[in-house]
Amino acid sequence: MKIQTQAVQFKADQKLIDFTEKRLNKLEQFFDRIISAEVYLKLENSGQVKDKVAEVRINVPGNTLITKETQKSFEAAIDAAADSLRRQIIKHKEKLASKR
Numbered sequence: 001m002k003i004q005t006q007a008v009q010f011k012a013d014q015k016l017i018d019f020t021e022k023r024l025n026k027l028e029q030f031f032d033r034i035i036s037a038e039v040y041l042k043l044e045n046s047g048q049v050k051d052k053v054a055e056v057r058i059n060v061p062g063n064t065l066i067t068k069e070t071q072k073s074f075e076a077a078i079d080a081a082a083d084s085l086r087r088q089i090i091k092h093k094e095k096l097a098s099k100r
Helices: 014-029 074-099
Strands: 002-008 036-046 049-060 063-071
Touching (some): 002 014, 014 036, 014 074, 049 074, 063 074
Parallel strands (some): 002 036
Antiparallel strands (some): 036 049
16 A cells, blocks of 8 residues: 655654554554555644644545545644544445445
């Protein structure tokens, strides 16, 4: 799986990029035909607290799975996004199996 990470309004350090790639590569355990993933890391100003937003798009054959999570840290947002994508992948895989 090819993972492309983009940081909007800041410069992401290598540790954060490695964490993102490691976490998203675990999704291949659930569905091995994932083509690519696009990760957008953003800072969101909501009042006094700067929230971290992780938006992840995963391309699978015939579909695109998208999730957007907001947390206090990028690691927590990526974890939540990966969990959401895991559920979406399992649901997508079950749909494919039912069509056969």
